Amino acid sequence: MQKVEGLRSKLRKGRAYRREDLAQWSTSIDRHLSQLVEEGILKKLAQGLYYVPKPSAFGPTPPDENEVIKTYLKGDDFLVVSPNYYNSLGLGATQLYNRKRIYNHKKHEDVKLGNKVYEFRRKPKFPKKLSREYLVVDLLNNLKYLAEDEQMILENLQKNIDTFEAKTLQANAQRYGTIRTKKILQQMR
Structure with a gap:
């Protein structure tokens, strides 16, 4: 006792x-x-x-969610991203998703922690903090997996490309974007 x-x-x-x-x-x-x-x-x-x-x-x-993830990963080198965050970009994304992705350097699996399932995805590179420009790159990287109208999102991005900081967007695309994402943003300049 x-x-x-x-x-x-x-x-x-x-x-x-x-x-x-x-x-x-x-x-x-x-x-x-x-x-x-x-x-x-x-x-x-x-x-x-x-x-x-x-x-x-x-x-x-x-x-706190970050406390749980930090304990699970045994460190704080991760970034929490949700497809719901794309809705804040003003590009026509409106779907709500019941999932969060945790970009990290250690784990690549879906894990239930408490009553939530997290998608841990091992990535070689990701920023320390979310920015609007990084979210655009992440949206384009994951566009084919979303329930959004792909063409509408691309058209809205083309119309609103000037609302994003051009150099930061380009730097994020070069550092974190897929080949397809880089091509899409290159064509929108």
Whole structure:
């Protein structure tokens, strides 16, 4: 009983933890994890991944999405992208998607973390932060996989190309774009 208290004292509300990280504070980690889950101190997100719920007026809340992804990947070198973000570009994209892609350097798989499925995609290069220009490049890279009218998106991009910073758009296309994306943007100059 004493040892589970030692583990409990290390836990922080709103944080996500890997089993292997918690094992250093317990001599019987699996039994202690089961006990803490049963007590509601910990919630299980996935195999070997847990979080400490944060209390709120509406009940316990899960940790921040970035915290979960950071813990899962064991680092913060990733970029979260959703096809829903394309709707903000003003190019006629209106579909809503129930998925997020996590560009990273380690994993390439679909993983359920808690009640959400994330598409982890290994990419050699991606920016640290999202920009409108990067979203245009990502939209064009993924256009054939979307439920949007491809021709309408391309026509709207042609009409609105001046609303994007030209040098930044070109730099993003050169660094992150597929051959097709580079050709499309080259023709729109």
